[in-house]
Each structure stands twice: as C-alpha cells, then as structure tokens.
Amino acid sequence: MPQKSQAQTTPDIPLWGPFLTKDNNPFFGAMGIPGEHMKTFLEYQIELLDFARQRFEKDIEFIERLINTQETTDVVTGLSEFYQEAADDYTKECLKMTDIGSRMTQKVFEQVQDAGEDKKQKPKRRIPAAA
Template sequence: MEHQASAPISGFSPAWPPFGPDVRSTASVAAHLQAEAVHAMMRCQIEFLSFLNHRYEKDFKLIDDLITSQETGDSFEVLGEFMQSAVTEYATEAGKLARINSRALYAAADRIRDGARVIADDMSAATVG
C-alpha cells in the first residue's frame, strides 16, 4: 500500500530550514555554551586527574616510609607529615578547581551577553527591514 501525504494544515506553509534566523542565532549561542561547558569540564578532569596521580605517588611513598620506619614514634611522625601535606594539597586543589569553574562561568556569561546582543540586533533588523 502506498503512503499518501496528508493534506497540509491550512495557513501553514513549511519552509526550510524550519526555523527563522533568530532561532538559528539562539541555537548557535547554545551550541557555543555547550562547547565551553565541555571544555571547562575537561580542564577540571585533567587538573584533578593530575592531582590524583600526584597524591597516589605520595600514598606509595607513605607506605614505603612506614615500612622503613624503625620505631613507632617514627611511624607517627611519617603519618602526621603525610596527613598535613594531604590536607594542604587538597585545599589548594579545591581552590584551583574553583578558579577553573569561575573562569568558565565568566566566559559563559560573556557568551550569553554577546549572544543576546546578536539576537536582539537580528530581531530589530528583521522588524525594520
């Protein structure tokens, strides 16, 4: 059985592309925002994985230092230094990740502001022309 196209809805004329220039501008802005979000996420992941690699190396060193420590007092000193270092480094890393996210949000705000300006200009040009 052949498929027959249904009659078009009265008053509706499909056009290609199925959206106007203001929607294309909005879609472009949204695509750029998504790309920036992916870049920011990747920067955070790279930074954090690098940090984890560094911390795992310190974990291995802790195990070696604990094995080679001669007395119980030495073990407590080694563990105390490790914990102090870990707390400081995790706090520093949290600051780095916050800065990366802050920069990404600032860039996104700029992109939204620029996109809104372009869309407003396109819409005003469409109403004038």
C-alpha cells in the same frame, strides 16, 4: 475600508533568548555554551587525573617510609606529616577546581551578554498572525 495589518511585532523578550545568532538560528547560538561546558569538564578531568597521580605517588612514598620505620615516634610523626601534607594538597586542588569553574562561568556570562547585546541591535521581526 482599510484592512488591518495581520502582522505583529515580536515581544521584547524573544522566545530563544540569548541563543539567537547573526543568522537567527538558535541552534548555532546554543552550541557555544555547551561547548564551554564540555571544555571545562575535560579541564576538570585532566586536573583531577594529574592530582590523583601525584597523590598516589606521595601515598606510595609514605607507605615505603612507614614500612622502613623502626621507632614508634617516627611512625606518629610520619602520619602527622603525611596527613598535614595531604590536607594542604587537597586544599590547593580545591582552589584550582574553583578557578576552572569560575573561568567557565565568566566565559558563559560573556557569551550570554554578547548575544543579548547583539539581539538588541537587531530590528524586531514581524510574525504573521494565526489564521
């Protein structure tokens, strides 16, 4: 009487999902996404530090102008201009931060998509049945 094969095929959705690599080692595949996160985090930090330095320099200049102002109308005009410029600067900075986040999201999406396409091309592995 012929014996049944005790091996079975893997399901269509693998346990490790998009993290399998050419070597079928999920740990190497999973490192790409956190690497992009760390790189993006550092880009955010650099951008924020540059922005803070520039804003602080403008704040100091404004305080110096305010100290040297003699007329009340100049103070009100100076405050209005300062807040308008600050609002513009913060708006521009928000756009920069959004751009950094969008680029990271696109890179991670492409990594996951590439890993998924790579997995589709691999033949299904056989898993030995439990004893």
